[in-house]
Each structure stands twice: as structure tokens, then as C-alpha cells.
Amino acid sequence: MIEWEIEFDGIGKSFFGARALNEVTFSVGKGKTLGLIGENGAGKSTLMNILGGVFPPDEGTVRLFGKEYNPSCPADAARAGIAFIHQELNLFTNLSVADNLFIDGFPKIGSSPFIDKRRLHKLAAELLSSVNLHVPAATPVEMLTPGERQLVEIARALSRDAQIIIFDEPTTSLTAVETKHPFEIIEKLHAQGRTIIYISHTLEDVLRVSDTIAVLRDGCLVSTGYSRRYSVERMISDMVGRRIEQMYPARNAGPGTASVLQVEGVTQPGIVRDISFELHEKEVLGVFGLMGSGRSELARIIFGLDSCQTGRIRIWGKDVTGSSPDASIRNGLAFVTENRRQEGLLMEAAVSENLDLPSLRKFAGLGPARIIDRRKSLEFANRIAETLKIKSGPVRIQKVKNLSGGNQQKVVIGKWLLTGSAVLILDEPTRGIDVGAKYEVYGTINKLAEEGTAILYISSELEELTGMCDRILVMSNGEIRAEFERRNFDKQKILEAAFSCEVLAGGGRAGHSGLGDNSGN
């Protein structure tokens, strides 16, 4: 007899006529780990919001420990012992780790209103060691890497003695190689008999940590069962409703010989050192490295968002070193940044307003007024939305913030399709988007390469780079450590190169812009 901790019974939910969940029924056993998967918009977030007390279901009931559970607000969920580890980390970056851990209930000196600092730091240190995070409790959160921040969130859940912990896309902000660390914690939580719901698009991770799997598609439960009955292939076909024969679609043309982008000896002290490479027409050149290896910073320097002390950057032989982003675009560069919310999109604006932003000059008449030909720009936006299969309402009205992650990412890529760029820089172009959308993004990248665009492809997912690239550069500690041609791709060797000199680098925390909060703007 299995003891059920959470039971969803016939859950249904609609938003303004759109069915988000339909008759969803499944249970999670006590002390078990459930992997919940589905494409963006499949209903995972809706279901978790119901569990978290954000809104009630329209139909059906949720039971916790066999008792009916009707939270009316998120605080009810917290009281019921449910903790969320969110995709977007919810920490106060300006406060210390200890302050973050006890923000909703500081230990007091007796019954006075003053904080007992000593006890605070002692309790915090205990919690931190329980999640294997070895930093002083007084460290400001902004000094931590995204991975460490996640551990702080987990520690916070533990501080409330949460019995049910929900990881919502926990590894999206982590480099693949760094994900090993949280897994140990999850195993530890599991061993302590806590119930875990693990939501992720990284299906290998889900398989690795889960006891059971539940797959949602279009608001319905498609399948559920022991994880040993699942493979990545089955998970994908359940999620998308069809089989994806090959994750990385084939490209019909190899790299050309004309050199489009030349980077020579680019150096910025503390960030990157002596970076030189060439990027050719129709080539997809991967850049692999850990967090803090300088891969994103290099892209920012090439695009002109950050400066470099020495070195030259040329496009088609023309020296473009030190250009502003504005000038870089006119020189033929395009940049899909790693944080689409912070740097890729105007979340509050319409889809069309995002798509035509970099190419507004192309739609403007002459003269000082520079009136925009709105019909022409809308026509273009519609064409891009169609080409990239962006699932959206009318592009002129639909706000980007209401699109799913995959469709948002397509908008970020789509806005560069009319600037006539010779070089497209992609920084984590598939981060946090689902399998189906990933496949479509890969197809778009291939098509652009076939049409002549040179592509610089930065990713922390090695699988993705070996599947997509003609060549891979490996960065570590601000330098290029190795270069691999497609026929020589060897994951083991690439990883070794990425880890080389990490000991000297001392963790590689400095100057990283993973969350974009310390990049020069």
C-alpha cells in the first residue's frame, strides 16, 4: 500500500475560455520524487500554481496526506509545508545569505524587536552546511554564482521544514557541468523522506532524479508511471505527441571559405585574454565553456556592449573594434543575448514592436521626421511570425510577456532576420525552452547558416553544440583552450579542456554576467 502525499483528482482550470488544465488526475507518493514534464504551455505552471495557492482549480480537488487541501493564498501553501524553488530565483541580491534565509522570521533577542545576529548566523551556517554550500553566512547574495544561489533557495525551504519541495526548472540557470552539485542535495532531501516535484526541460536530469514521471500535454495528463519505464525518446514523443526522429536537424551546406569575422588578440584584463579566431560564411562555430569562462563576455565585446583593452575585430576585413551596438548592427552583427527577459525583449510591448525594433530605420521615410511605414513593418512582422511559426495572437496586439518561453525566444531570433546581418551571435539560444521549440530553433539556425549567415553559437549544453556546430572553441578562465573540428568532436576531451586551469582560476566567479546584473550598462 503506497502512502500518497499529494493527490490531484480531476483538476480542471480555464483562463478566459482557454482550457489550461483538463481532468488531470495523478498522485505523488510520500518521500518520492516526481518528474513533471511537458512543453511550455502544457499546464505544468498552472498545476503548480494551484498547488501553491496562487489560484484555485475550477474543477477537481487536491488532497495532501489524504486530506482535502484548499489554499487561498501562497502563505497557506507555505504553512502546509510546500516550498517552491523557482526558475527565476527569488532572492534579495543586496542582502546577505543569512538575511535571505530568515527574511520572514528573524531570530530575536528575547521578545525584543532586535535581531539576534549571533543566533542568526549560527542557524544560517547550519542550514548552509546541510546543503553543502560553504560560504560565510554574511556573504551578500550578489557575490554568489547562480548555482550557489539555488542552494540558498533550497536552504530557505529547509529552514521552514518544508515536506514538499518543488523545483521549477532548477537547472536552467546552471551550466550542465555544474548541475551535479544540486543533484547531491536532491538525493539528500530524498533520503530525508521529503517529497519532491522536479520540473525541467532537461529530460536526462528528470530521468536521473525521479522515481515517477508525469507527462502533460495541452492541459491533459498524457502518461504517468515509474521512471524506469521511460526513456528520453519516450518522454519526448509523449510531450510533443509525435516522434522527433533526430534532435538536431541536418544542414544542407557546409561552411564556406570566406572569412566574415576575424577576432585578433582580444584582451580585457580579468575577463578575456588573447582571443583570436575566424568565423566563416555559412559556418556554425560553437563556443563552449563553464560559467565565468568568458564566453558570454567575449560575445558582448564583439557586439560592442563591453569594451576591450587590446585586440582587433574585423567584419569582412573592415576594422570595427570599439563600435557601439548601434554601429555593430549596421556593420552586420546580430546578437541573441542569454537573458531574453532582461536584454532580448520588451516584455510589455507587442510582438511586432519587438520584431521590428532593430530594423526600424529600414521602414522609415527620409527627412528629419523619419516617419515609420507601419503597414510595411507590420507586414514584415507577420511574415517573420509565420516563417518562425511563432504561436501568438495578432502580432500587433499580443504582448510578448504572455507568450510561452519558446515563442519568446523565436521573437528574439526573429527580430534579427531583417537587419541583413552577416554574423549572428547566439548566447544560450535554447535556454529554458521546450523540446519542440528547441527543434524549431535548431531548424531556423540551420536555415540561416545555409543562406550564408556566419553563426557564433555559445552554449553550456555540450550535446547541443556537438549536434549543431561545424567547429567548437573551448574557453576556460578567459582564454581559448582548445579547438575541435566536427570530425574530432569528443565530449570527454572538450570537457577536460573546459575544466583545465580551473584550479588556478579559483572557482571562476569573477566578472561573470550570468544573471546580467554586473554587465556594463
Added chain:
Amino acid sequence: MRTGRTLLRLPGGIVLSDHFVLVLTVVYFLLIWSIYPHMAARRNIANLFSNVWPLLALVIGQMFVLIVGGIDLSQTSIMAVTSVLGAMIMAGRFDPAKFEHNPLWGVVFSEQGGLLAGSGWAVPVAIMLMLAVGVGIGFVTGLAVAKLKMPPFMVTLVAMSFFSGLAIYLTRSENIMHLPESFIAVGKGSIGPVPSAMLIVVTLAALAFVILNLSILGRWLYAVGQNIRTACVSGVPTGRVVILAYVFSGFCAGLGSILYSARLEAGRPTLGRNLLLDVIGAAVIGGISLYGGKGRVLAAVYGVLFFVVLDNSLNKMPLEFYSIDIIKGGIILLAALLDALRTRIASRQTVPEGIS
């Protein structure tokens, strides 16, 4: 959620409509009219509208800065300093009793008037100077915000202190009277039945509308206000756009100064001293967000109408002079509260994320 929906159904969407502030103003006007019938008298209406135009010029300028996520507290000080400078050029006569000990006596102006007094060029040059000084101050504050990355609140607060101080220093706190008739006509005269102030400000509003709604610059302004980092990555020349917003605000302040000075028939060093709350209040009540990225010309118009009607009605009431600001503050707070409620209802209408 449930309360939101019933609230929505009741007033037929008026609460959520873009014209909500206009409806509010009209309702308020009718209410006051029922108590004070002379509210709707022809003279009062004319007076009411004559108060709209200069304020609207300021609010439109302020709106550009608010759209890029900034704030321009220096507008009123620009008015003061340009009012004084313009008058120093064109005034026909300076009273020796008041100005004899001014350091500029005999240099810029004397008993025979300002620098260009009596010349046909006096008024056009003074007007150009007033606008140019507004633009210049806007350029400097814009530069400090965009290039030195100084907080707009601080930069413009300091500019406000500096330039309002300068206006008082230049005149030793005396009003400069005896402005030329042709200058006064800019603010008080009319072309046919149309007041010239209205003509000027409606032209300004039309220009602002074209910039915001039809031009590249408009799209860039909104983009910078919504997310300056995304705008930068998308090739928007963010620095130039921010500077232009402050320059436009300074220009509008100069224009407002011309209209107010002409109406008061004086170069006044304390011009606009109590106007800052009206300008920013009207902008916010009209629906222009202090967080940037939002703002329409129509919103500025509605906000100004609301303020002018409010002011006018308070003057009609048998209130003690000392209590007017308290009541005004209370009503503005109420309007802002209503707007906040409205925004909350509107935000509940949007579908949560992840549901496409």
C-alpha cells in the same frame, strides 16, 4: 478575481477605458457645477482653458522624460530663469529704485530698458533665447543622466535649485515689468477667435503626437523606457534618445515660460515655483507611468484638464487660502488611488504566463 470581474461588468468598461480620466473630470465638473452654477459661465470656461495651454506645454515635455524612465524636476526652474532672461532683453523700462544695485545694471539693462529694448528684434530674439536656454539646460541634464549615469532625480533636483536660485540672483528677486505688447500678445492675444496660446500648444501637442506615434524616435523613446538594455542590444542609440527627451522637456519649459510670462506681463524670478506638483501630478493622473515606457499625448491632455478643473473649482469654493493645498492634495491622492485600483483590475484581466 471575482470582485474584479463584477466591477468590470458594472460601469461598462469605462473604468478600464483610456478615457477614464476625462470621464472623471467631466463627472467632477458636473458635480461642482450643480453646487456653483457659475462654474459653467462663459468667462469661467474661457479662463479655465487659458490655464490649460501653458500647463499642457510643460506636461507634454515632462511626459517625454517620464517615458524614458526619468523625471525632470528642473522644468519650473527653467521657466523662472528663462522668464527673467527674456525680460532682460526686451523690457521697455527698468525701475531704478528696484534695479539700480543689480550687478547687471548698465551692462545688460538700464533705465532705458533691456539689451534690445525698442528694437524690432527684441521680441523674436528674446523668444529664441528663452527656448534656447531651455534646450541648453535640458541638454546638460540629459547629458548628465545619459553619459555620466547620474540619477535623473538628483540631477534635475540640483538643476532646479541652481537655476531657480540663479533667476532670483539675477533680478535680486524683483519682477521685471514693461514687457513689449507684441510679446504679451503671444500669451494673451488671439488670431481670429483662436487664442494664440492655444494655437501654439496644440501645434506642440500635434508635434509630440507625430514624434511618439509615427516616428522612429517615438519607438526608441518607448523602447528605452520599457527596457534600456534590450533597447541598447537592439541598436537603439540610447544615450542620444535620453538626451533628446530632456532637451524636449527643456524646450517645452521654455515655451511654457513664454506663455506664462506673457500672461503675467512680467519676467518673474519665482515663475512656476508651485507648479511642479501640478505638472507631475497631471502627468501621473493622466496615466503616464513614473516607471517609464508609458505615456500618450491624450493622457497628458486629460491629466491637465483634470488639474485645471480641480484648481478652478477650489477657487470657486469659499475656502480659506491656507487650506486649498491640503484639499488639493487630498483629491489628487484620491484620484491616484482610483487609478491604482483600476490598474489592478486591468492586470487581472491578462492571462497568467505560460498559458498560450
